[in-house]
Amino acid sequence: MAPISVGDSLPDGQLGWFDENDQLQQVSIHSLAAGKKVILFGVPGAFTPTCSNQHVPGFITQAEQLKAKGVDEILLISVNDPFVMKAWAKTYPENKHVKFLADGVGTYTKALGLELDLTEKGLGVRSRRFALLADNLKVTVANIEEGGQFTISGAEEILKAL
Amino acid sequence: MASVLARRARGSAAAALWGAARGFASVGSDIVSAAPGVSLQKARSWDEGVATKFSTTPLKDIFHGKKVVIFGLPGAYTGVCSQAHVPSYKNNIDKLKAKGIDSVICVAVNDPYVLKGWAEKLQAKDAIEFYGDFDGSFHKSLDLEIDLSAALLGRRSHRWSAFVDNGKIKAFNVEKAPSEFKVSGAEVILDQI
Numbered sequence: 292m293a294p295i296s297v298g299d300s301l302p303d304g305q306l307g308w309f310d311e312n313d314q315l316q317q318v319s320i321h322s323l324a325a326g327k328k329v330i331l332f333g334v335p336g337a338f339t340p341t342c343s344n345q346h347v348p349g350f351i352t353q354a355e356q357l358k359a360k361g362v363d364e365i366l367l368i369s370v371n372d373p374f375v376m377k378a379w380a381k382t383y384p385e386n387k388h389v390k391f392l393a394d395g396v397g398t399y400t401k402a403l404g405l406e407l408d409l410t411e412k413g414l415g416v417r418s419r420r421f422a423l424l425a426d427n428l429k430v431t432v433a434n435i436e437e438g439g440q441f442t443i444s445g446a447e448e449i450l451k452a453l
Numbered sequence: 454m455a456s457v458l459a460r461r462a463r464g465s466a467a468a469a470l471w472g473a474a475r476g477f478a479s480v481g482s483d484i485v486s487a488a489p490g491v492s493l494q495k496a497r498s499w500d501e502g503v504a505t506k507f508s509t510t511p512l513k514d515i516f517h518g519k520k521v522v523i524f525g526l527p528g529a530y531t532g533v534c535s536q537a538h539v540p541s542y543k544n545n546i547d548k549l550k551a552k553g554i555d556s557v558i559c560v561a562v563n564d565p566y567v568l569k570g571w572a573e574k575l576q577a578k579d580a581i582e583f584y585g586d587f588d589g590s591f592h593k594s595l596d597l598e599i600d601l602s603a604a605l606l607g608r609r610s611h612r613w614s615a616f617v618d619n620g621k622i623k624a625f626n627v628e629k630a631p632s633e634f635k636v637s638g639a640e641v642i643l644d645q646i
Contacts, residue, residue, distance in 0.1 A: 307605040315605065317605070336564065336566060336567075337566075337567060337570075338566045338567050338569070338570040339499050339566050340498075340499045340500070371567070372528060372605060372606050372607070373605050374528055374529070374530040374531045374606075375528075375529060375530050375563070375567050377530070378529075378530040378570070378571070378574070379570075393605065395602075395605050395606065395607050396602075396607045410588070411507055412502060412507050413494045413502065413507055413509075413564055413565050413566075413585065413587050414564050414566075414587065415564070415587055415588055
């Protein structure tokens with residue numbers, strides 16, 4: 292699958308999520324994104340440094356500005372199970388808007404064409420680092436990193452594009 | 454699942470023979486030979502991973518010449534694993550060491566970075582060594598794999614425990630269902646050492 296790019300339609304898929312009432316749910320991307328402006332950003336792994344210390348905090352701290360510019364949802368996905376995502380989300384008590392979604396076995400990441408083999412680093416097949424902006428399911432911004440860098444996939448780049 | 458129950462229903466001698474022939478784990482079999490070429494990843498931070506070039510630990514380094522109590526569970530940060538299984542070993546560590554156990558090991562199909570975060574949260578890093586079987590190959594070799602996709606976990610491990618002396622399995626306990634916690638705790642294995 293070629294990586295998703297500007298002009299493509301966001302595919303649908305089921306992701307795991309512990310909601311506000313701590314209930315384990317399967318949510319469909321389309322149900323969260325249809326008719327709305329959403330940011331979907333992805334990271335290689337929960338509890339790893341760049342993801343935890345730079346990428347995620349950027350979206351958490353900029354969430355209000357992003358919402359002020361018309362973003363309805365900020366969705367984080369990672370190839371981790373929902374229990375791990377829930378525990379990771381808890382390490383950000385200040386988070387109000389970012390939803391931590393679990394792509395347990397990487398099905399949705401593969402549908403986006405964004406899988407990355409990190410077997411050598413003990414992680415298995417994960418996701419590339421990326422940030423997408425989609426308007427009613429149409430991708431308008433696609434910032435996808437090469438390797439594990441953190442250069443274009445942060446919140447600031449999306450803010451500039453809004 | 455059925456094969457695990459069938460194996461336990463036979464006498465332990467017959468089970469050991471069958472286990473040895475199939476390469477699966479059972480009392481009397483050698484855990485290192487049952488999983489040839491398999492290694493585990495010690496729970497670590499990313500920086501430690503980089504510094505060690507993401508090295509893995511071969512099973513023989515973990516088991517040869519040592520008395521080891523090892524227990525496996527479905528997943529870090531999940532209910533029974535966090536609230537009952539790990540604490541059972543953490544709270545009995547002195548008793549286990551008093552019986553001559555060199556290492557107490559917890560293994561799960563998780564990556565080593567998630568495991569480090571979890572071990573620190575449970576404050577169990579000093580008592581227990583956490584290892585990740587990140588691609589499930591260790592558990593698959595021991596026929597301890599179970600599909601927990603219904604719980605959104607994918608391929609994971611049964612809940613189990615074993616006492617392994619210089620690589621030989623002396624005691625081996627597997628729960629009938631991963632949500633149960635009856636035979637795989639520290640109290641049971643303390644009696645089996």
